Amino acid sequence: MDLGFFCDPSSHNIYLSTSSSPTGPFTAPVKVFTIEDMDQGSLIKYYTPAIHPEFDNGKNELLLTYSVNYSACTVSSECINGEMPSNGYQVKGVRVPAAAIGL
DSSP states (O other), X not given: OOOOSSSSOXXXXXXEOOOSSTTOOOOOXXXXXXXXXXXXXXXXXXXXXXXXXXXXXXXXXXXXXXXXXXXXXXXXXXXXXXXXXXXXXXXXXXXXXXXXXXX
Protein backbone atom coordinates (compact mmCIF):
# COMPACT_ATOMS: atom_id res chain seq x y z
CA MET A 1 0.00 0.00 0.00
CA ASP A 2 1.19 3.49 -0.72
CA LEU A 3 1.72 5.65 2.34
CA GLY A 4 -1.73 6.83 3.42
CA PHE A 5 -0.85 8.75 6.56
CA PHE A 6 -0.93 12.14 4.85
CA CYS A 7 -3.94 13.85 3.28
CA ASP A 8 -4.14 14.07 -0.53
CA PRO A 9 -1.32 11.63 -1.28
CA SER A 10 -0.05 11.75 -4.85
CA SER A 11 -0.11 7.95 -5.07
CA HIS A 12 -2.87 6.02 -3.29
CA ASN A 13 -2.85 2.42 -4.42
CA ILE A 14 -2.93 -1.08 -2.95
CA TYR A 15 -0.63 -3.76 -4.34
CA LEU A 16 -0.43 -7.53 -3.94
CA SER A 17 2.46 -9.97 -4.25
CA THR A 18 2.29 -13.75 -4.08
CA SER A 19 4.57 -16.58 -3.03
CA SER A 20 4.32 -20.32 -2.55
CA SER A 21 6.11 -19.83 0.80
CA PRO A 22 5.22 -17.48 3.68
CA THR A 23 8.83 -16.24 3.68
CA GLY A 24 9.12 -15.67 -0.08
CA PRO A 25 10.47 -15.08 -2.54
CA PHE A 26 7.53 -12.91 -3.61
CA THR A 27 6.42 -11.83 -7.05
CA ALA A 28 6.74 -8.19 -8.06
CA PRO A 29 3.90 -6.09 -6.57
CA VAL A 30 0.84 -5.72 -8.80
CA LYS A 31 -1.46 -2.71 -8.39
CA VAL A 32 -4.94 -4.10 -7.68
CA PHE A 33 -6.88 -1.10 -6.38
CA THR A 34 -6.74 2.69 -6.26
CA ILE A 35 -8.25 4.35 -3.18
CA GLU A 36 -10.56 7.17 -4.27
CA ASP A 37 -12.37 7.87 -0.97
CA MET A 38 -12.69 11.61 -0.46
CA ASP A 39 -14.10 13.97 2.13
CA GLN A 40 -14.83 17.61 1.30
CA GLY A 41 -12.52 17.50 -1.72
CA SER A 42 -9.57 15.79 -0.02
CA LEU A 43 -8.38 12.23 -0.35
CA ILE A 44 -8.74 10.67 3.07
CA LYS A 45 -6.17 8.89 5.23
CA TYR A 46 -6.07 5.10 4.86
CA TYR A 47 -4.25 2.19 6.46
CA THR A 48 -4.25 -1.54 7.42
CA PRO A 49 -4.74 -3.48 4.17
CA ALA A 50 -5.63 -7.14 4.67
CA ILE A 51 -6.60 -10.11 2.50
CA HIS A 52 -9.30 -12.43 3.85
CA PRO A 53 -9.05 -15.87 2.21
CA GLU A 54 -11.68 -17.21 4.63
CA PHE A 55 -14.39 -15.24 2.78
CA ASP A 56 -14.52 -17.23 -0.47
CA ASN A 57 -17.40 -16.03 -2.66
CA GLY A 58 -17.02 -18.87 -5.18
CA LYS A 59 -16.05 -16.45 -7.99
CA ASN A 60 -12.25 -16.82 -7.73
CA GLU A 61 -11.93 -13.41 -6.07
CA LEU A 62 -10.06 -12.29 -2.97
CA LEU A 63 -11.62 -10.03 -0.37
CA LEU A 64 -9.31 -7.08 0.33
CA THR A 65 -10.10 -4.67 3.16
CA TYR A 66 -8.53 -1.39 4.23
CA SER A 67 -9.39 1.16 6.89
CA VAL A 68 -10.14 4.85 6.32
CA ASN A 69 -10.37 7.98 8.42
CA TYR A 70 -12.72 10.43 6.69
CA SER A 71 -12.43 13.28 9.15
CA ALA A 72 -8.65 13.38 9.66
CA CYS A 73 -8.06 15.78 6.76
CA THR A 74 -11.00 18.15 7.17
CA VAL A 75 -11.96 18.27 10.86
CA SER A 76 -9.93 19.30 13.85
CA SER A 77 -8.75 16.37 15.93
CA GLU A 78 -9.84 18.12 19.13
CA CYS A 79 -12.62 16.73 21.24
CA ILE A 80 -15.99 18.45 21.27
CA ASN A 81 -17.80 18.16 24.60
CA GLY A 82 -15.31 15.45 25.55
CA GLU A 83 -16.09 13.33 22.48
CA MET A 84 -14.66 12.67 19.05
CA PRO A 85 -16.95 11.53 16.23
CA SER A 86 -16.41 7.88 15.34
CA ASN A 87 -18.35 7.68 12.07
CA GLY A 88 -15.30 8.87 10.13
CA TYR A 89 -13.48 5.59 10.85
CA GLN A 90 -14.60 2.79 8.54
CA VAL A 91 -13.42 -0.50 7.09
CA LYS A 92 -13.83 -0.73 3.31
CA GLY A 93 -13.83 -3.90 1.24
CA VAL A 94 -13.22 -4.69 -2.43
CA ARG A 95 -13.05 -7.92 -4.39
CA VAL A 96 -9.90 -8.55 -6.42
CA PRO A 97 -9.99 -11.17 -9.20
CA ALA A 98 -7.40 -13.84 -8.37
CA ALA A 99 -6.34 -13.78 -12.02
CA ALA A 100 -5.17 -10.17 -11.56
CA ILE A 101 -2.29 -11.47 -9.45
CA GLY A 102 -1.68 -14.70 -11.35
CA LEU A 103 -3.67 -17.09 -9.17
